[in-house]
Amino acid sequence: MSELAIRAVDLHKAYSITRAETLSSYRTLREDLHSILRGALRRGSGATREIVKALDGVSFDVSEGEVVGIIGRNGAGKSTLLKLLSRVTDPTAGHAEVYGRVGALLEVGTGFHPELTGHENIYLSATILGLRRAEITRKLAEIVEFAEIGPFLETPVKRYSSGMYMRLAFSVAAHLDPEILVVDEVLAVGDAEFQRKCLGKMNAVSQRGRTVLFVSHNMAAIQQLCGRVIVLDKGRVGFDGPTEEGVLHYMGISAAVAETDLAGRRDRRGTQRLRFRRVELLDAGGEPVTVALSGRDLVIRLHYEADAALDHADVNVAFNVRSPNGTLIANLNTTDSGGLRQPVYRSGYFECRWPRFNLRAGAYDCALYCAINGEVVDWLQNAFRIDVDDGDFYGTGRLVTRDQGDVLIDYSWTSGDRSS
């Protein structure tokens, strides 16, 4: 029996969020004073304060030298778990014992500053990630070589190509050599060559008997690297065991979500002469997807049943999309896009194609609406959800920056010279 590396015991993490009221996470003193006053006057005011349980009782042991994949849908608590284990934030309840130095790679290029040179950034980032100066000096040559940036070592990284930047950032992280390596979805970025290199390095780390916790949506990488997976589902451990079984389990819980069943919904408005039955998310090739990837085509298929078939009807189908904080982002309807005159079947579907899906990572709630010949037949709030993962929207080989709004726009930049 090998030694214990991590023991998590009944970990809980709850965030309290104020929904849609404040769009930013920080508050102003006035708001706080205001709500304190209001709270004092009457308890339980109208403020929609919600407790979100990111982790809801997670326990597991990891032995030294194990390579464990952590998989689960968006919002299942994977990143929160990594943040707890790397001490970025504290649990609300429960505890975890960690044996050994932890190197956490929660993003690529932690601490990098665009104005500084590659050389300077190596020292900056590596120190922030926990290396001593002497160690960095010793590993410098190795880091530079792995990153293949030799001639550009003294160039500010803002002049690097995205590929160079990624290679350097990963190289720094890969040379931390911690006893326990915690990696969050690093492989989602970069080109195939870069991903191959990262996987190789992580494989090498695990061969040296290091413990690795690896979060990814990339099942191929998980299967290649990990001997064991923990599937998180709504903040709990849904499965903990051999990789193959775990991946199947994950596909199972995801498949249930690639399709949202609406048959049981009673909170509908409209005359119900047509009812939405279920919603399917598909990729460009018509394959069901559980998670939409920004930059890829997304097809939303709305299955319905109708009381009677109509040969020609003026159909208005719409769904709107709300951002994770409740803002209405878009309404995709058949009226604005030129109308839809078509037969209505007893059982059929409407399909909306969303080319180069341009929303950033997050969970987007959608409402459904349908009117036929001016009569509202079905209307469902929070009908389905689109889970989005960051993808390579701009085709640059790297992911878009996080937390910078919800929408990705296809734009270009130029500059002009007016000096002559």
Add this chain to the structure above:
Amino acid sequence: MREAPAYTWLVSSVPVTPARRPSFVVRPASGWRLPNARELWPYRDLLLVLAWRDLKLRYSQAVIGVAWVVLQPLLGATILVLIFGRFVGGSGDRPYVLIVFAGFVFWLFFSGAVQRASSSIVLDAKLITKVYFPRVIIPLASIVAALIDLLIGLAVVAVLMAYHGVVPGWQLAALPLLVVLGVAMAMGVGLWLAALNVKYRDFMYAAPFLLQVWLYASPVVYESEAIPDRWRTLYALNPVAGWIDSCRWALLGTSVDTVAVVLSIGITAVVLFSGVLFFHGTERSMADVI
């Protein structure tokens, strides 16, 4: 049968280790605790690297770059001399220019350190949410960076003193201690503001005004002697007053009020202690709130 001895040898060579202690335990933060200063020691490299980054970035896109470090106190103090020179005038045998410069250099350190420390956590939000280290390193690093500015400012003052033929006396020996007092003061105020800033961005906008008022409530463009006697004790409740007076005393041998110095040390101790406590208490939730 042959393998048996080898096997026995293997087993007996395994050292009997006592039950291992975890490197750290992740658990809910509980109540107000005093920070453990020893926990900071492994992070000394980080402190220096962050301070270096501060200095490096501040002037990296400026054409005259580092020259600003010299120009800032020089221009700032010159403006103050030109504006207030005719109203206040020099006291005793020390030229007014020196009085202002000696005070202004220390004020500039204090206000710079407070301002940078108070916004430091928010500006490094990306680090706070991605890596663990004692958060206090960040405001501390901005104070270290401000110290470098102070050193350069002091060099400017030294040149001016030489020009006016003023030679510092034995009091100069107290200067290092006074710098420590200044650091403690800036840290106390800076930690309070930095921690409050995480939750309430109001303090980010309020800090410049606070410092503006504070400048005129401190003996920078005038000497504390100019304050009427009956207001002196009230005036000395501003810890910066006693501190700047003593710094000036260390450099130029001007007079200093002992009561004000004692008050300054006492109040600084209270502000620093409470600041450290408050910062440490909110530290663990910073990544969630910021």
